[in-house]
Amino acid sequence: MSWSPKKFLRMAAHVQLLPVLESGEETLVGGQAVMEGVMMRAPHSYCVAVRKPNGELVTEENTLPRVSEKYPFFKYPIARGVGTLGQAMWLGVKSLQFSANAALDEGEARKDGGKTEVSSWAMTVTLGFSLVFFILMYKLLPLYMTTLLEKSFPLIHNRVAFNFVDGVIRIAIFLGFLYMLSRSKDIHRVFQYHGAEHKVVFNFESGQPVTVRNAQQFTTLHPRCGTSFLLVVMMVSMAVYTLLPFDGFAGKFISRIVLLPVIAGLSYEMIRYAARKRSSLLALLTMPGLWLQKITTQPPADDQTEVAIHALEGAMKLEQQQGGELVIA
Numbered sequence: 272m273s274w275s276p277k278k279f280l281r282m283a284a285h286v287q288l289l290p291v292l293e294s295g296e297e298t299l300v301g302g303q304a305v306m307e308g309v310m311m312r313a314p315h316s317y318c319v320a321v322r323k324p325n326g327e328l329v330t331e332e333n334t335l336p337r338v339s340e341k342y343p344f345f346k347y348p349i350a351r352g353v354g355t356l357g358q359a360m361w362l363g364v365k366s367l368q369f370s371a372n373a374a375l376d377e378g379e380a381r382k383d384g385g386k387t388e389v390s391s392w393a394m395t396v397t398l399g400f401s402l403v404f405f406i407l408m409y410k411l412l413p414l415y416m417t418t419l420l421e422k423s424f425p426l427i428h429n430r431v432a433f434n435f436v437d438g439v440i441r442i443a444i445f446l447g448f449l450y451m452l453s454r455s456k457d458i459h460r461v462f463q464y465h466g467a468e469h470k471v472v473f474n475f476e477s478g479q480p481v482t483v484r485n486a487q488q489f490t491t492l493h494p495r496c497g498t499s500f501l502l503v504v505m506m507v508s509m510a511v512y513t514l515l516p517f518d519g520f521a522g523k524f525i526s527r528i529v530l531l532p533v534i535a536g537l538s539y540e541m542i543r544y545a546a547r548k549r550s551s552l553l554a555l556l557t558m559p560g561l562w563l564q565k566i567t568t569q570p571p572a573d574d575q576t577e578v579a580i581h582a583l584e585g586a587m588k589l590e591q592q593q594g595g596e597l598v599i600a
Contacts, residue, residue, distance in 0.1 A: 283397050283400055285306065285371075286398060286401040287448075300472055300476070303363055306371050309471075310362070310370075312335065312362065313586045316334050316586050316593065317333065318331070318584075318586040319370060321373040322578055333589075339355075348536075368389055371389045410524065410528060412440075413441040416440050417440060437512070438505060438508065438512075446563075449566060449567070462568055465491075465567060466568040466570055466571045467486075467571035467576045469491045469493040470487060470576060471583055472493065473489035474488075475583060486579070486580065494561065495542065498560050500538060504534055507534055507537055508534050511533070511534055512527065515530075
């Protein structure tokens with residue numbers, strides 16, 4: 272497959288959306304939308320189902336041990352969030368690459384007759400670009416803009432006010448970027464598959480037979496969604512940054528990068544608690560994320576819901592073979 276600038280940017284946009292689309296919980300059934308498909312995972316297995324341009328359904332499934340079982344350190348609070356989210360991102364990239372090889376297959380053929388695919392180096396370049404973009408867009412730019420505003424508005428010199436403004440700018444950039452992507456036809460379809468994933472997970476958790484008809488009766492808004500998680504990360508970061516004793520630009524910028532795993536771990540614990548105690552005050556933190564899911568999830572067509580069910584069935588089949596215990600929130 273030729274790696275044109277258009278395909279590169281398309282893939283980079285999907286990589287940027289990975290934290291929005293994935294559900295990083297190792298003890299529950301969850302998943303992630305990919306290009307023209309869905310990845311579903313159980314505690315010890317996963318399955319990616321993708322519909323190719325010709326209508327054919329293709330899958331990739333494999334066993335996947337929990338991070339906490341492989342590395343006991345990740346059983347502890349905060350650390351378990353870092354480990355689980357790290358594995359979720361790794362699996363998300365792997366699933367995205369598989370879906371790209373299927374969904375972006377436009378009938379191109381190499382002269383030697385071999386199979387065309389997104390190469391490892393192409394994915395590496397895309398991930399590197401996406402990481403730099405993330406740091407510049409969500410760490411450097413908000414800090415730089417707030418620093419400029421501080422020169423004109425002395426009240427922002429207060430540490431609490433400074434980090435509040437910095438956080439508001441970060442959230443505004445995130446919402447603007449997300450809205451811009453949602454206008455794309457390609458991303459709109461991904462959001463439909465995201466909705467299909469949520470509906471099928473709800474259907475499974477309800478105990479009812481998992482069918483297209485039953486799944487379509489459920490909402491697309493799920494409290495364990497990555498969309499909710501990202502907003503919680505942004506709100507938690509505002510509080511954490513306020514506690515840091517750095518006044519210089521360099522110190523603030525470096526600390527924002529270094530502390531990202533800690534903030535992610537804290538946010539994970541909050542989301543985990545809120546998902547299990549939905550009547551608690553902490554559950555209010557997930558409400559903005561649920562509202563935002565009205566953008567990041569869209570009502571799926573029946574054939575898209577069918578793909579999500581196919582992915583769930585593949586993951587469940589592997590899970591049952593291993594005798595894995597499923598814990599429902």
